[in-house]
Amino acid sequence: MKTDVAPVTGLATADGAPAGGRAATLTRLFQTLEEAGIGYCVLHGYDDLPARVASDIDCVVSAEVLPRRLASVLRADRERLGARIVQWFDDAAHFIVLCGRAPDGEPFFVQLHACADYHLARRTFYSGEEFLRGRERRNGFWIPAPALEFASHLAKKIAKGELTEEAARSLEVLYARDPAGCRQHAVRLWGGEYADLVTAAAERAEWDTVRQHVVSLRKEQNRRILLRAPLGVARDWLAAAARRVRRVRRADRGLNVVLLGPDGSGKSSVVEAVRCGVAPAFVATQRRTFPPALLRRGSGTNATPHATRERSFISSVIRAVCYWFVYCTLGHYLLIRPAMARATLLLHDRHLVDALVDPKRYRYGGPRWLLRLIWGLVPKPDLVILLDAPAELVQARKQEVPVEETRRQLAAYRELVSGMRNGRVVDAAMPLREVVAAVEDLILDRLAARAAGGLRQEAGR
Secondary structure (H helix, E strand, O other): OOEEEEOOOOOOOOOHHHHHHHHHHHHHHHHHHOOOOOOOOOOOOOOOOOOOOOOOOEEEOOOOHHHHHHHHHHHHHHHOOOOEEEEEEEEEEEEEEEEEEEOOOOOEEEEEEOOOOEEEEOOOEEEHHHHHOOOOOEEEEEEOOHHHHHHHHHHHHHHHOOOOEEEEEEEEHHHOOOOOHHHHHHHHHHHHHHHHHHHHHHOOOOOOHHHHEEEEEHHHHHHHHHHHHHHHHHHHHHHHHHHHHHHHHOOOOOEEEEEEOOOOHHHHHHHHHHHOHHHHHHHHEEEOOOOOOOOOOOOOOOOOOOOOOOOOOOHHHHHHHHHHHHHHHHHHHHHHHHHHOOOOOOOOOHHHHHHOHHHHHHHOOOOHHHHHHHHHHHHOOEEEOOOOOOOOHHHHHOOOOOOHHHHHHHHHHHHHHHHHOOEEEEEOOOOOOHHHHHHHHHHHHHHHHHHHHHHHHHOOO
């Protein structure tokens, strides 16, 4: 299967409706938390908030409200926020995505990483209460005390091994606001000798020595946390292992979506637009096609898909059973489920189900009942979306097969999708922007329903 993978990057955009929607939702979110009496603290990257959301927002939230009460408050104030919960899962921090639509119809997203305590390297460096006790008010929301932010942010950069110039400048500003407090935290995390090194770097704006000792600093901060709270570290490691097991077992963070339709229905254009439009609701996106590329040569494109001679009966059966069936069962558990566990959106512009409608494209000369049997046995996608349009319009876009064949395929697709519990039909005769919005709505509706179900289950425990 040919795969195109893209990680999800930050949410920043030029000034416009989506950015404005995020700013308004974020402002109302802070107000809602305040009015509900929920303690919170934005950990870093808050300089331009709420006007500009440069990435996901890391925050500490009172432990007693995660996740049940926080979810209840966000659901109850959905209309006020102008956004709904479309993603929520616990992965050390709670990954929460709120989604709304700007007046022009474009979706916007607010990503939150909400944690009860400050964790690095599967260790609790600071409790949430430490952040909440000393927090300060700024621009209508709460931020950490400068010394605590200095220490926690530098510890994070050391854990990642990346102390950029931008991060160094921010640390210098924090240090200047409370040198004594910063040194106190530095001694706590790295001991007296390394505390001298760190504070000297902040005072002189010279971080090369810190960068040279980053490995030693990382070992020292991890060692000190272990010595201070060995049982807490053991608990954190066990919790992380349990989360990994749960993630693999459930694999319900991503979404597996198949788009169907004959050539000319617009699948490729829709896939790319949707992939970009809803990407912030996921950690990554992948575009997949069919058949798998393991035995295929060339680019995979074919301007005359029905001109190639069918394979023999025996060859077709062997390919269907030993190649397609194995790929869609074993391959599903080796490729699809791990991607789903990593909160990946998988968008298929071709899939095994297409062979049920158009076996000639795949040079299949075997029995149709075998394909139907394979489809009945393999794991199913979360959504199957048919891009439906009049045959004449489809032909006007692409003429790879005769119009009679296009009509036959459309009728077969409609019949097939109508019998699927997860099947949906979108009018592909609409302008591309409206088609994309309709497909995005189906994906976001499915995400929102799943998030709501998971939170209800959590509340019932």
